[in-house]
Amino acid sequence: MIGEFFRILFAVLVFPGGLFAIALGLLLKGVERRLVARLQRRIGAPLLQPFYDLVKLMGKITFVPDLADTNVFLMTPLIGVASMSLAMAMLPIAGVYAPSPMLGDLLVLFYVISLPALSLMLAGSASGSPFGAIGFSREMALMLAYEGPILLVIVSVALHVGAASGRGPMFSLAEIVQYQIRHGPLILDWRMVPAALAYAAFIPANLGMPPFDIAEAETELLEGPLLEYTGASLGLLKLASAIKTVAIAGLGVALFFPNGPGGVLGVVAFAAKCLVIVGCLSVLKAAVGRMRIDQAVVFYLRWPVLFGVLSLAMVAIHV
Amino acid sequence: MNFLQVLIDNLRKGPATEPFPFGDASTPAAYRGRVAIDQDACVGCRMCEHVCAGGAIRFAEDNEALHLVIWHNTCVSCGLCAVYCPTKAITLTNNWHVSHRQEDKYKQVDHVTIPYSACTSCGVVFLKAQDPLMQLAYKTVGANETRLRDLCPDCRRVESSRGARP
Amino acid sequence: MNFISKAAKKSPWIYRINAGSCNGCDVELATTACIPRYDIERLGCQYCGSPRHADIILITGPITVGVKDKLLRVYEQVPDPKVTVAVGICPISGGVFRESYAIAGPLDQFVPVDVNIAGCPPRPQAIIEGLAMAIDIWASRA
Numbered sequence: 286m287i288g289e290f291f292r293i294l295f296a297v298l299v300f301p302g303g304l305f306a307i308a309l310g311l312l313l314k315g316v317e318r319r320l321v322a323r324l325q326r327r328i329g330a331p332l333l334q335p336f337y338d339l340v341k342l343m344g345k346i347t348f349v350p351d352l353a354d355t356n357v358f359l360m361t362p363l364i365g366v367a368s369m370s371l372a373m374a375m376l377p378i379a380g381v382y383a384p385s386p387m388l389g390d391l392l393v394l395f396y397v398i399s400l401p402a403l404s405l406m407l408a409g410s411a412s413g414s415p416f417g418a419i420g421f422s423r424e425m426a427l428m429l430a431y432e433g434p435i436l437l438v439i440v441s442v443a444l445h446v447g448a449a450s451g452r453g454p455m456f457s458l459a460e461i462v463q464y465q466i467r468h469g470p471l472i473l474d475w476r477m478v479p480a481a482l483a484y485a486a487f488i489p490a491n492l493g494m495p496p497f498d499i500a501e502a503e504t505e506l507l508e509g510p511l512l513e514y515t516g517a518s519l520g521l522l523k524l525a526s527a528i529k530t531v532a533i534a535g536l537g538v539a540l541f542f543p544n545g546p547g548g549v550l551g552v553v554a555f556a557a558k559c560l561v562i563v564g565c566l567s568v569l570k571a572a573v574g575r576m577r578i579d580q581a582v583v584f585y586l587r588w589p590v591l592f593g594v595l596s597l598a599m600v601a602i603h604v
Numbered sequence: 605m606n607f608l609q610v611l612i613d614n615l616r617k618g619p620a621t622e623p624f625p626f627g628d629a630s631t632p633a634a635y636r637g638r639v640a641i642d643q644d645a646c647v648g649c650r651m652c653e654h655v656c657a658g659g660a661i662r663f664a665e666d667n668e669a670l671h672l673v674i675w676h677n678t679c680v681s682c683g684l685c686a687v688y689c690p691t692k693a694i695t696l697t698n699n700w701h702v703s704h705r706q707e708d709k710y711k712q713v714d715h716v717t718i719p720y721s722a723c724t725s726c727g728v729v730f731l732k733a734q735d736p737l738m739q740l741a742y743k744t745v746g747a748n749e750t751r752l753r754d755l756c757p758d759c760r761r762v763e764s765s766r767g768a769r770p
Numbered sequence: 771m772n773f774i775s776k777a778a779k780k781s782p783w784i785y786r787i788n789a790g791s792c793n794g795c796d797v798e799l800a801t802t803a804c805i806p807r808y809d810i811e812r813l814g815c816q817y818c819g820s821p822r823h824a825d826i827i828l829i830t831g832p833i834t835v836g837v838k839d840k841l842l843r844v845y846e847q848v849p850d851p852k853v854t855v856a857v858g859i860c861p862i863s864g865g866v867f868r869e870s871y872a873i874a875g876p877l878d879q880f881v882p883v884d885v886n887i888a889g890c891p892p893r894p895q896a897i898i899e900g901l902a903m904a905i906d907i908w909a910s911r912a
Contacts, residue, residue: 318811322619322809322811322812323614323615323618323619324611324614324615325614325806326614326617326618326619326620326621326806327619327620327621327806327809327811327812328619328621328809328811328812329619329809329811329812330811330812330814330816331780331812331814334780334781334814336777337777337778337780337781337814338781338783338814338816340773340774340777340778340781341774341777341778341781341825341912343774344774344775344777344778344912345825345849345851346849346850347849348822348847348849503818503819504819506819507819507820508818508819508820508823511820511823512819512820512822513820513822514822514823515822515823515849516849519822519823568608568611571611572607572608572611619806619809620806620807621806621807621808621809621812622807622808622895624895624898624899625813625895625898625899625902629895635893657866658859658865658866658868658890659866659868675863676888677859677862677863677886677888678859678862678863678864678865678868679859679888679890680859680865680866680890681889681890682890700889700892700893700895700896701896701899702887702888702889702892702896703885703886703887703888703892703896703897703899703900703903704885704886704888704903705884705885705886705903705907706878706882706883706884706885706886709862709878709883709886712888
């Protein structure tokens with residue numbers, strides 16, 4: 286029992302959560318910035334730029350605005366980092382890492398990955414700035430729109446894997462990964478392709494990337510909820526967003542294409558898959574502008590929901 | 605999917621960034637940068653002070669000389685001074701290295717000194733017509749013109765009217 | 771130079787304040803950020819929307835009487851250590867607006883300026899040159 290506890294602690298703090306996720310996440314952010322710059326014919330920031338930014342932010346002083354609620358204002362960045370490290374610990378990496386069953390299944394993970402958005406909302410509302418409040422309301426609207434489709438995706442994957450294994454819905458992520466290693470990745474299954482598309486549409490909104498960076502819109506909301514943050518707490522928020530990149534990409538990998546070699550090569554393969562997803566996001570970032578919040582909500586309530594329902598229906602008919 | 609073609613082209617062509625500040629930056633020859641004044645060509649006519657939009661060019665006098673002072677930190681590089689300078693002593697160079705630290709703020713100054721000379725007749729100190737102006741005013745500068753310009757305005761008036769009937 | 775100031779040198783975030791500028795200098799600042807030819811992102815610079823994230827403050831414009839108090843308020847919001855840069859001749863000396871009844875400047879009467887970038891407007895390369903000076907000052911303070 287104690288050994289299990291330390292195993293979980295190691296998973297949260299070092300690998301695959303904590304240090305590993307921070308390093309990979311910041312590197313992915315650096316690659317994204319560099320790639321966007323190249324797509325715009327610029328040279329762009331160095332690959333390690335997010336690390337420099339983080340170290341610099343840790344060295345600056347932290348202001349708490351007069352109107353802000355001090356405790357909430359200073360604690361919310363920690364929620365984001367902690368929840369994302371936990372989410373990483375709950376993500377299996379095929380052939381390398383299987384999460385402890387004590388950590389909970391896909392449904393728990395679904396709630397954990399919505400925590401950073403929640404912390405961003407709290408940050409926006411606690412900072413006492415009108416820009417933060419607008420960012421808060423936009424993040425809330427966007428979250429309500431994209432949480433529905435992602436639940437449909439999760440349920441259809443769980444139903445599909447459960448039915449194929451001759452049991453009820455299978456919400457254990459480790460089992461889902463095991464199933465795919467035995468029977469091939471789900472993305473090659475035609476019934477799961479709409480679900481994969483719905484998940485792909487969900488990624489940019491959750492990560493706050495264009496065209497869905499509505500809550501943190503730099504040019505209109507001055508980074509919305511992040512507006513009042515300085516120094517270390519801003520660094521933690523940036524850190525949470527970096528780990529979130531790995532976690533959301535990693536969840537997509539685990540749900541649809543976890544297959545890969547074991548050992549160190551498995552970690553490399555996982556990083557490479559995350560890199561491909563971030564590369565696609567960079568192309569999107571370089572190519573499109575920002576949607577309005579109403580457009581984004583309508584988009585999420587139309588296409589991803591449609592795809593999710595389609596996948597669910599096909600799985601249900603098959604069952 | 606036109607945008608993908610654009611993005612692929614951009615990736616293929618590579619960055620279009622100038623090497624500056626790690627290398628040289630290209631500068632057009634006609635770029636209007638820092639003003640340069642030719643000490644020898646300036647005749648002290650004060651036209652540049654009159655037309656200067658930014659108030660960058662000021663003149664000051666003392667007992668020995670007329671001083672032209674230009675503070676580059678209020679020069680708008682409009683080029684009016686260069687256009688109106690009769691002897692083309694003022695030119696706009698394409699030097700754009702105008703950034704400096706605060707301690708150098710009041711060192712961004714150029715001085716031109718046009719010395720007064722004494723009248724050969726009465727000894728009064730005055731600003732005589734400089735050589736570039738003489739070349740501009742006369743086709744050939746003879747001995748008579750040279751003798752007259754070394755006189756102060758009063759003596760010159762007297763000298764010019766000598767021989768005229770009373 | 772310690773670890774933090776080494777990293778800080780590679781990550782100067784920029785905030786710009788328009789203190790009554792004619793927009794000429796602002797356009798030149800925008801080119802340094804948006805046009806691939808100049809691309810200040812390779813120096814690690816990043817224009818940020820909030821004064822609270824900034825390290826280097828670029829101030830354009832001749833500090834009109836109306837904007838002076840707002841300028842000082844925004845300036846206070848930037849956490850220390852910070853570096854102030856006057857862009858264009860207006861904040862440096864008043865330029866063509868000098869001696870106007872509507873002008874409270876020049877800038878160095880109100881805030882400690884570190885680098886001046888002269889020009890009306892300065893060309894993007896001159897701005898980058900001035901920023902490089904500002905980054906050196908910023909790294910020595912961080």
